[in-house]
Amino acid sequence: MTIFTLRNIVNVTVLQEIQERFSEATGFAVIIADELGIPVTKPSNFTSFCTNIRSSEQGSKCCILSDRKVGQLAAQHGKPIVHHCHAGLVDIAAPLVLDGRHLGSVLCGQVLVDGHDEQRIEHIRDNFKQLLIDQDFLQKYFDEIKFVSKRRIEAAAEMLQLVANYIIEIGANHMAEQELNERNLKLAQEQQLRTQLEKLLQETQLKVLQSQINPHFLFNTLNTISRLAYLENAEQTQNVTYSLAKIMRYSLRNNDQMVTLKEELDYIQNYVNIQQSRFRNRIHYHENIEVNAEEIRIPIFTIQPIIENAIIHGFESHENDIVITLHCFLKDHQVQIDIYDTGIGMSEETLASLFSRQGRERNSHTTGIGMNNVQKRLQYYFGEDNGITGVESKIGAGTIVRISIPHPGGVII
Known part of the structure; x- marks a missing residue:
């Protein structure tokens, strides 16, 4: 002022x-x-x-x-x-x-x-x-x-x-x-932010939304496959099909809405189940949640793109297993979410380009959501001091991505 x-x-x-x-x-x-x-x-x-x-x-x-x-x-x-x-x-x-x-x-x-x-x-x-x-x-x-x-x-x-x-x-x-x-300037800035968000939300639309197949038909088909797998004692096939159905249902929600941390973690678990089946259990995923995941709300597709990047870039071309750990805890009146992986890591050049156009093309795959997209949506909802507050990585030493958002209850005791 x-x-x-x-x-x-x-x-x-x-x-x-x-x-x-x-x-x-x-x-x-x-x-x-x-x-x-x-x-x-x-x-x-x-x-x-x-x-x-x-x-x-x-x-x-x-x-x-x-x-x-x-x-x-x-x-x-x-x-x-x-x-x-x-x-x-x-x-x-x-x-x-x-x-x-x-x-x-x-x-x-x-x-x-x-x-x-x-x-x-x-x-x-x-x-x-x-x-x-x-x-x-x-x-x-x-x-x-x-x-x-x-x-x-x-x-x-x-x-x-x-x-x-x-x-x-x-x-x-x-x-x-x-x-x-000053008020007019602030309104103009808010309008610009809304416009940017709308553009970002359009970018997050999954390819399945462009399909002409009726979603209900798709869900019914997946459920049918899951029941057939059960009858044939194909437990792994049933689990993968069930996880895919849950992922599809989650992905078809409004991409501009907030979800609970628990919903996002459930989605990640289904996503990892499919990847573990694909890579024959070479992916080891662990969660350490020290908060009430049902009271914390985040933009949909906040964490999954980071997990996906760890698998796509840190593991696919790597012979060793990969361990991905998600740790959620309270620190300095903030909810902090740290995602660790033991993948191949990133060079300083790649790390510096994460939020650039080149980086957006590099880290945008299954969901079509890159790190820059995640960052912009977090900052829109929680302010510029929040969002992805740190990325640490070294070749051969894995990567750490840190997300920080305000605690919904205000002051943490």
């Missing part, structure tokens, strides 16, 4: 123009300062006395501190404050407060009060004698300071508050416009 200051909610040129008009109308010296007393505009109608004081480093610091003090005092009271500055002249400060934040002040004055300050003249002279400035000039310029009535100062204070209100109104309108622009 943008931190608004006086300088970025109102154009300084606009502030300068408002200040000049007020100074011309009242004859008072005027300046607009931020909450620290630092001038935002150039002085208007300043007296030679004050200009001379501000021209020195010591005098400038004293003026800024004085403006800061009266500005804060005005903000605390919520109205214009009349006070005597460090040099003894009358200054008026109207606070600039927006949404409870003190942004600065409009200050005017550099006069003396008729019928009141005459008796303070010597005291004022003693004050500015402490300044390391040419005293002859200061004395001369001080004698030029105007005396005005108390009623005129009160009227100036009222007008100054109107000016401050007008500046705040301009600032509020600018803030509203900025916030609207």
